[in-house]
Amino acid sequence: MDYRKIIIDSIQSNLYDKQVLSELIAAPKDAGMGDFCIPCFKLAKEMRKSPAVIAEELASAVKTGGILEEVKAVAGFVNFRFDKARFAQQVLNDAIQAGENYGKNDEGKGKTVCIDYSSVNIAKPFHMGHLLNTALGGAIYRIYKALGYEVVGINHLGDWGTQFGKLIVAYKRWGDREDIEKRGVRGLVDIYVKFHKEEETCPELSDEARSWFKAIEDGNEEALELFEYFKRITLKEVSRIYDRLHISFDSYAGESFYNDKMQPVLDELSDKGLLETSNGAKVVKFQDDTMPPCLLQRSDGATLYATRDMAAAFYRKKTYDFDKCLYVVAYQQNLHFQQIFKVLEMMGCQWHKDMIHVAHGMVSLESGSMSTRGGNVVFLEDVLNTAVAKAKAVIEEKNPMLEGKELIAEQVGVGAVLFGVLYNSRIKDMVFSFDKVLNFEGETGPYVQYTYARCNSLFEKCGDIGEEIDYSGLDNEECRAIVGLIEKYPEIIKESAKKYEPSVVTRYVVDLSQAFNKFYFEHKVKGEAEGIKNARLLLTKATGQVVASALSLLGIETPQKM
RNA sequence: GCUUCCGUAGUUAAAUGGAUAUAACGGUCCCCUCCUAAGGGAUUGUUGUGGGUUCGAUUCCCGCCGGGAGCACCA
Numbered sequence: 001m002d003y004r005k006i007i008i009d010s011i012q013s014n015l016y017d018k019q020v021l022s023e024l025i026a027a028p029k030d031a032g033m034g035d036f037c038i039p040c041f042k043l044a045k046e047m048r049k050s051p052a053v054i055a056e057e058l059a060s061a062v063k064t065g066g067i068l069e070e071v072k073a074v075a076g077f078v079n080f081r082f083d084k085a086r087f088a089q090q091v092l093n094d095a096i097q098a099g100e101n102y103g104k105n106d107e108g109k110g111k112t113v114c115i116d117y118s119s120v121n122i123a124k125p126f127h128m129g130h131l132l133n134t135a136l137g138g139a140i141y142r143i144y145k146a147l148g149y150e151v152v153g154i155n156h157l158g159d160w161g162t163q164f165g166k167l168i169v170a171y172k173r174w175g176d177r178e179d180i181e182k183r184g185v186r187g188l189v190d191i192y193v194k195f196h197k198e199e200e201t202c203p204e205l206s207d208e209a210r211s212w213f214k215a216i217e218d219g220n221e222e223a224l225e226l227f228e229y230f231k232r233i234t235l236k237e238v239s240r241i242y243d244r245l246h247i248s249f250d251s252y253a254g255e256s257f258y259n260d261k262m263q264p265v266l267d268e269l270s271d272k273g274l275l276e277t278s279n280g281a282k283v284v285k286f287q288d289d290t291m292p293p294c295l296l297q298r299s300d301g302a303t304l305y306a307t308r309d310m311a312a313a314f315y316r317k318k319t320y321d322f323d324k325c326l327y328v329v330a331y332q333q334n335l336h337f338q339q340i341f342k343v344l345e346m347m348g349c350q351w352h353k354d355m356i357h358v359a360h361g362m363v364s365l366e367s368g369s370m371s372t373r374g375g376n377v378v379f380l381e382d383v384l385n386t387a388v389a390k391a392k393a394v395i396e397e398k399n400p401m402l403e404g405k406e407l408i409a410e411q412v413g414v415g416a417v418l419f420g421v422l423y424n425s426r427i428k429d430m431v432f433s434f435d436k437v438l439n440f441e442g443e444t445g446p447y448v449q450y451t452y453a454r455c456n457s458l459f460e461k462c463g464d465i466g467e468e469i470d471y472s473g474l475d476n477e478e479c480r481a482i483v484g485l486i487e488k489y490p491e492i493i494k495e496s497a498k499k500y501e502p503s504v505v506t507r508y509v510v511d512l513s514q515a516f517n518k519f520y521f522e523h524k525v526k527g528e529a530e531g532i533k534n535a536r537l538l539l540t541k542a543t544g545q546v547v548a549s550a551l552s553l554l555g556i557e558t559p560q561k562m
Numbered sequence: 563g564c565u566u567c568c569g570u571a572g573u574u575a576a577a578u579g580g581a582u583a584u585a586a587c588g589g590u591c592c593c594c595u596c597c598u599a600a601g602g603g604a605u606u607g608u609u610g611u612g613g614g615u616u617c618g619a620u621u622c623c624c625g626c627c628g629g630g631a632g633c634a635c636c637a
Contacts, residue, residue: 039580041617041618255637297635334566334631427568431574442586443574450598454601462597517601562600
């Protein structure tokens with residue numbers, strides 16, 4: 001049901017543009033004010049009347065009746081209140097009827113969104129920094145899917161560059177196949193770190209690495225075999241992590257995929273007269289030097305990061321004909337994306353405006369910024385395992401008879417880690433600490449999952465919802481707050497999509513959980529009169545369903561019990 | 563130096579330009595003979611600073627202070 005439409009239709013006056021009024025409708029700050037409100041301040045200027053007068057006029061033009069019970073003008077606001085019982089009935093039944101589709105819509109039908117995220121580097125550890133990126137991308141992926149978009153998740157693998165030459169040298173000198181089979185990427189990282197240490201005293205290693213990289217480029221059999229081996233080891237390990245995080249991709253076209261797709265881009269830039277030679281390198285300069293030039297070819301002829309991203313942009317436009325192409329990448333690369341988007345514009349690509357850098361903050365450790373070379377990293381797998389172990393310990397302490405402890409500990413532990421990185425605005429930096437990740441109280445994943453388990457437990461204790469429903473059982477502050485939140489859920493999904501901000505959903509599900517826990521503490525369900533009990537079970541069912549839906553958008557599971 | 567982002571309780575953070583600026587964590591203190599205490603409650607504020615725009619600014623604009631990031635052959 002569209003409550004905004006009911007409000008607009010109730011206004012019996014042609015003095016105001018209904019479309020404008022509709023856009024002004026908002027939720028009052030304090031639920032005690034009403035269910036919806038129209039702030040009249042924006043109208044004041046063009047109507048040349050004071051907000052208070054406009055509010056009075058609007059309020060007196062409203063014809064109440066039906067579900068709309070009351071309208072009141074207060075200090076420039078028109079506050080609308082619905083019949084509590086009917087509003088609750090309508091909202092809860094709408095939500096329950098839609099089931100897991102509640103909150104979703106088809107505004108994106110027929111449109112495609114590409115999302116470039118995670119983009120793991122071969123032979124580098126999957127650490128906490130990648131988690132923020134991967135969790136954000138995965139959440140945005142699901143949020144757009146919920147709005148009916150065709151979504152293409154792209155893992156732009158970091159599978160090219162001189163570091164592979166280094167790795168081959170390191171492997172041939174110190175590599176132990178058995179150890180690498182057993183320890184995977186950790187084994188590779190160890191020899192990579194060793195290479196950098198040895199390189200300081202033994203500079204000829206650098207030359208050796210360069211020639212091995214050249215060998216990969218030239219298709220040397222031994223070099224390619226090792227390269228593919230490193231890639232296989234990494235992907236095997238990474239997909240194990242993706243499985244735990246409930247992340248998947250539609251494409252793994254990485255850097256090496258674009259090796260043969262860059263020359264056409266350079267040719268086109270050259271044809272359009274945009275490519276200049278500067279100190280032997282090929283660059284695109286920007287008007288009035290608004291930005292430093294974009295470097296597309298090194299003086300030795302080699303291509304660069306920007307060249308590959310240009311090629312990828314064209315490939316994606318051609319292959320997917322996207323409406324939007326999102327790059328979930330840390331803000332460190334702001335300039336890079338500004339440059340390539342601008343170059344696309346200069347090339348006359350109208351779709352340059354559909355390219356969006358979804359920038360996020362950086363993750364560091366208390367001991368400073370993370371660096372694979374320096375060995376200052378926290379492997380994500382260790383974090384997940386530690387969180388799961390903590391969840392297991394909490395279960396043993398609080399609910400040792402629980403069935404399926406292993407699985408639930410996994411769901412809670414991993415959920416806690418994911419929830420933690422999706423809780424704040426994406427642009428915020430974060431300093432990783434085990435203390436924070438292992439806190440399962442307050443605004444955390446386990447808190448929300450616990451709320452869901454509570455909902456479920458009420459059904460176990462009370463049985464199904466009976467026929468007789470007395471909505472006066474929801475006539476209290478706590479229930480009204482929950483109904484208001486459930487009504488807002490579809491808007492929340494839209495807002496988080498529009499802002500590319502999963503934290504909107506994360507914050508919302510905490511609000512809903514807090515509202516439910518207050519209700520749970522203040523009011524009984526079991527043992528109440530049949531009609532009251534059933535009304536509250538209805539509220540519980542809708543809440544549980546929305547909590548599970550919101551968490552699933554974030555990639556977090558909801559155990560029935562914990 | 564230039565560009566850009568950020569600055570809100572002790573800490574981490576919320577707040578389409580709107581009503582009395584929200585939570586959580588940590589500390590202290592209450593609440594399980596009662597539907598899961600991974601819960602509920604009590605207890606702290608000059609939104610860095612000075613101007614400006616506005617009926618109204620945490621939010622928009624300008625200056626300053628403090629912090630992060632980027633600024634040519636790495637990605």
